[in-house]
Amino acid sequence: MNRAWPPGMTPLRTTRRSNGPGVLFDLDGTLVDPAGGITVGIAHALTAAGMDPPDEATLRAMVGPKLADALLTHTTARPEQIPGIIASYRQWYATTGMAMGAVYPGITDLLDALVDAGITLGVATQKPRTIARTILQTHGIEAYFDVVAGAPDEEALMPGEQGYTPGKTEIIAEALAALKPTTAVMVGDRAQDVEGAHANDIACLGAGWGYASPGELTEAGAALVVADPKDVTPGVLLSLAANLQAAPQQR
Incomplete structure (x- = not known):
């Protein structure tokens, strides 16, 4: 059964499934x-701030980490410039950038299969929660997820400021605490997903269809790297959740 709804029509789940395996x-x-x-949005915001944006490979490397951290790491932006750059980026993203995205082919079928198998689902992202x-x-898939854990809505927070969330480790921990699964596995496309999963004593399946550089996920210690979501099954994920020491391999 397909549980995707048209944009704007996704209902909020009002009851939680029983605790069991989680992804x-x-x-x-x-x-x-x-x-x-x-x-494109990051390049737009940097240009608006009078800075030359980095090359495309560097911009792609900025997809995944917290935006403030990525700007400080990969551009010449100074800490005091970060709030303005992020505000410019968010304005562009809300009006233009968000609509450019699309659910990866095969993801909706995977989510259907996981729910039908009795697996509880959550999102752990370094994007702001809201x-x-x-x-x-927007993409009609919110109803699949019992938990959405993310960074604070105030993206320009710096280390030491109240509400600052250091990184993926803490966000995954927040999601696990809310979901309370009996066993769990993370699915993500960047090294910080793998590292955050390991820090929380769960395995990570590397989403090879995403933005990782060649070898990034295997080097980070992903239990399995899969090139296409159509090749991910509930059985594969449950086996990884049950075997935290699975040797890194390529599928």
């Missing part, structure tokens, strides 16, 4: 292909 998904590059909505929910609603 956490990253958002950009795993569930949804931003299709340039992020990279924006993450809006993206899920």
Whole structure:
């Protein structure tokens, strides 16, 4: 049964399924292909701030990490410039960039299969929580997920400031605490997804269809790297959840 609804019509789940096995998904590059909505938006915001944007490979490397951290790591932006750049980016993304994305082919079928198998689903993303929910609603897949854990809505928070969330480890921990699965596995397309999963004592399936550079997921220690969501099954994910020491391999 397909549980996707037209944009704007996704109902909020009002009851939770019983605790059982769980799967956490990253958002950009795993569930949804931003299709340039992020990279073009970052370039737009940097240009508006009077800076030359980095090359396309560097912009792609900025998809996944927290935007403030990515700007400080990959551009010449200074800390005091970050709030303005993020505000410019978010304005462009809300009006133009979000609509450029699309759910990856095969993801909806995978979500259907997981729910039908009695697996509880959550999202663990470094995108701000409110924006993450809006993206899920826009693409008609929010109803699949019992938990959406993300970064604070105030993206320009710096280390030491109240409400700052250091990274993927803490976001995955938040999702697991809310979901309370008996066993769990993470699905994500960047090294921080793998590292955050390991820090929470769960395995990670590498979403090879996303934005990782060649070898990134295997080097980070993904239990399995899959090139196409159509090749991911409930059985594959349950086996990884049951075997945290699965040797890295390529599918």
